[in-house]
Amino acid sequence: MKEWDLIATATFGLEAVVARELRNLGYDDLKVENSRVIFKGTAADVCRTNLWLRSADRVLIRMGEFKALTFEELFEKTKALPWDELLPQNAEFPVKGKSVKSKLFSVSDCQAIVKKAIVEKLKQKYKRSWFEENGPRYVLEVGILKDVVTLTVDTSGVGLHKRGYRQLASQAPLKETLASALVSLSYWNTDRLLIDPFCGSGTIPIEAAMIGLNIAPGLNRQFDAERWPQIPAKLWEQARMEAREMRKNVEFRILGYDIDGRVLKIARHNAQLAGVEEYIDFHKLPFSQFSTKKKYGCIICNPPYGERLGERKEVQDLYRQMGQKFRDLDTWSIYVLTADEEFERHFGRKADKKRKLYNGRIKVDYYQYYGPRPPQE
Numbered sequence: 001m002k003e004w005d006l007i008a009t010a011t012f013g014l015e016a017v018v019a020r021e022l023r024n025l026g027y028d029d030l031k032v033e034n035s036r037v038i039f040k041g042t043a044a045d046v047c048r049t050n051l052w053l054r055s056a057d058r059v060l061i062r063m064g065e066f067k068a069l070t071f072e073e074l075f076e077k078t079k080a081l082p083w084d085e086l087l088p089q090n091a092e093f094p095v096k097g098k099s100v101k102s103k104l105f106s107v108s109d110c111q112a113i114v115k116k117a118i119v120e121k122l123k124q125k126y127k128r129s130w131f132e133e134n135g136p137r138y139v140l141e142v143g144i145l146k147d148v149v150t151l152t153v154d155t156s157g158v159g160l161h162k163r164g165y166r167q168l169a170s171q172a173p174l175k176e177t178l179a180s181a182l183v184s185l186s187y188w189n190t191d192r193l194l195i196d197p198f199c200g201s202g203t204i205p206i207e208a209a210m211i212g213l214n215i216a217p218g219l220n221r222q223f224d225a226e227r228w229p230q231i232p233a234k235l236w237e238q239a240r241m242e243a244r245e246m247r248k249n250v251e252f253r254i255l256g257y258d259i260d261g262r263v264l265k266i267a268r269h270n271a272q273l274a275g276v277e278e279y280i281d282f283h284k285l286p287f288s289q290f291s292t293k294k295k296y297g298c299i300i301c302n303p304p305y306g307e308r309l310g311e312r313k314e315v316q317d318l319y320r321q322m323g324q325k326f327r328d329l330d331t332w333s334i335y336v337l338t339a340d341e342e343f344e345r346h347f348g349r350k351a352d353k354k355r356k357l358y359n360g361r362i363k364v365d366y367y368q369y370y371g372p373r374p375p376q377e
Contacts, residue, residue, distance in 0.1 A: 001042040002085075002230075005062040007152060008037045008053055013357040017055045017181045025052055038062070043231040046155050047239035050225070051218040054180040054211070057159050060141075060152040061086070068149045069103050071113050078117035078142075078151060084125035086153065088229055090135030093118065099144040114142045114151065136227035157224035164221040165206065165274035173201055174302050174337075178359060180207040180217070182366065185355065186300055187333045190252035192374065193297035197290050199256030202267030202282065204300055209276035212252050216243035257285040287318065290325055296374040298333045299326070305339040305362070319346035326369075334369040343367060 010018045012035050019030050019037045025048060031038040037056075041049065049059050064081040068074040087093060095115045097107040104110055118140075123129060139154040161177040182204060188194050190212045196204045210217060219240060225231050258264050261284045271277040303322070304315050319340065326334055327348075336343065339362050344350050351367040358364065 001044070003040050003042050004046075006039050006041040006045065006049065007060040007062050008039070008049065008056040009058045009060060010035055010037065010056055011175075011178065011358050013355065014055050014178070014181050017184050018053065020184070021053055021055060022049070025049065044235050044239070046225055046231060047235050050156055050160070050223050051216045051239050051243050053160060054207070054217050055177050055184065057161070057177060058154055058156040059160075060154055060156075063140075063151045063153060065148065065150045067147055068144070069147055071104065071109065074104060074110060074142075074149060075113050075117045077149070078114050079121050081121075081151065083118045083121045086230065087118070087122060087138055088135055089122070089126045089128075090132055091138050092133040092135060093138045093140055096139065096141045097143070098141070100146070102144040102147045104144055104147070104149075110142050110144065114140065136229070137224050138228070139224065155223060155225035155228075157222070160218065162221060163217050163274070166201065166203070166270050167273065174203045174359065176203055176207055176217070178357070179203040179302075180211065181357075182300055182302075182335060182337060183208045183211055185366065185368070186298055186335050187370065187373075188298040188300065190250050193253055193255070193292075193294050195255045195257070195292065195297060195299050196301050197257045197285075197287055197299065198301045198303045199258050199267060199282065200260075200263050200302075202256055202264075202270050202280070204302065205254045205256040205267075205280045205282075206271050206274050206276055208254055208300070209252075209271070209279045210274060212248070212250060212254075212279070213276065214246055214248045215275065216240075216246070219243050252279060254280045256280055256282045257287075257290065258282070259284065259286045287321065287325070292329070296331050296371065297329075298335070299329070300335045302337045302359075305364075315340065316342075316346045319343055320348065323348035329371070331371045331374075333371040336367045337364055338367070339364045341365070 008018050015032050015037055019032050022030055022039055027039045029040060066077045095111045097111040099105050099107050141152050143150045161175045163176050194208055199205055226236055256267060264282045264284055267282050271280050352370045353368040355366040357366055
């Protein structure tokens with residue numbers, strides 16, 4: 001079976017999390033770079049990684065990488081790649097583009113030249129001068145960074161954060177991929193209680209429950225590569241069957257609190273669609289009433305950031321209240337995602353570890369406060 005260079009793209013700061021997920025799936029020969037992890041894989045691996053990667057954005061096939069300083073170089077080096085081995089005669093292949101710190105800075109021109117070069121390559125194989133593009137979809141990207149061109153084909157289609165369960169969302173939802181990474185970066189496991197006191201539409205509790213049950217995040221959605229003739233339907237069927245068999249049968253509880261009863265209805269609906277509703281209890285509760293009698297547990301949350309000027313004081317007061325409420329939970333591990341660079345000062349405690357991440361285009365920090373391990377029973 002043909003082997004490709006595959007790329008799992010990642011939000012900046014999550015590359016190590018994606019690499020760990022790939023290692024857990026059995027991929028050892030990894031190259032970790034900014035916003036991507038490169039590995040080798042076959043058609044079967046395209047299926048597995050699309051189904052199983054929780055924190056990656058997409059799975060791409062890297063068709064080629066080369067230096068190009070002129071449009072002629074871009075054309076000839078693109079045409080030399082084996083497009084005829086991947087694209088069928090009726091392939092729909094839109095070309096996206098981006099260019100950073102490169103001589104070839106006109107993205108639209110680069111897109112047009114790459115498209116033309118590929119068409120010329122396909123003309124040689126299929127002996128025709130015009131292509132309908134009414135078949136399976138292959139989304140291509142020409143990415144140029146410091147004059148190095150990377151040409152990729154997207155196997156995923158819509159981003160991997162689209163699990164299929166979140167048909168409804170609150171106003172400022174956390175991406176599923178980032179929520180999953182927050183859980184993966186924590187010390188939570190199914191032996192401990194997990195609480196999200198600002199759960200909104202339930203993304204963190206739902207992603208945690210899917211991790212606890214070992215549910216493949218892409219199990220209930222479709223991918224562009226499912227229509228590709230290079231990847232037989234039986235490979236997708238096998239990958240999905242294996243994923244269903246790997247679901248764990250384990251008992252645990254997750255609590256999600258929010259002040260807004262409307263978004264909690266959305267959270268319950270989303271949990272039901274994800275198949276994890278029996279593991280999560282959602283309750284309407286203002287943070288001022290938050291308390292727990294449990295000795296050990298994890299809090300993972302994405303509280304309001306106060307991006308608007310008038311909200312900042314209110315949000316900073318909330319952070320101070322969080323510091324007071326959590327002060328007595330010295331045996332708990334606490335994880336907070338926020339864009340407020342003064343969070344530790346308001347919270348009243350320096351984090352054991354701080355990790356720089358991005359929530360969409362907002363730079364955020366993940367403040368991690370470690371509690372002791374629970375005693376072994």
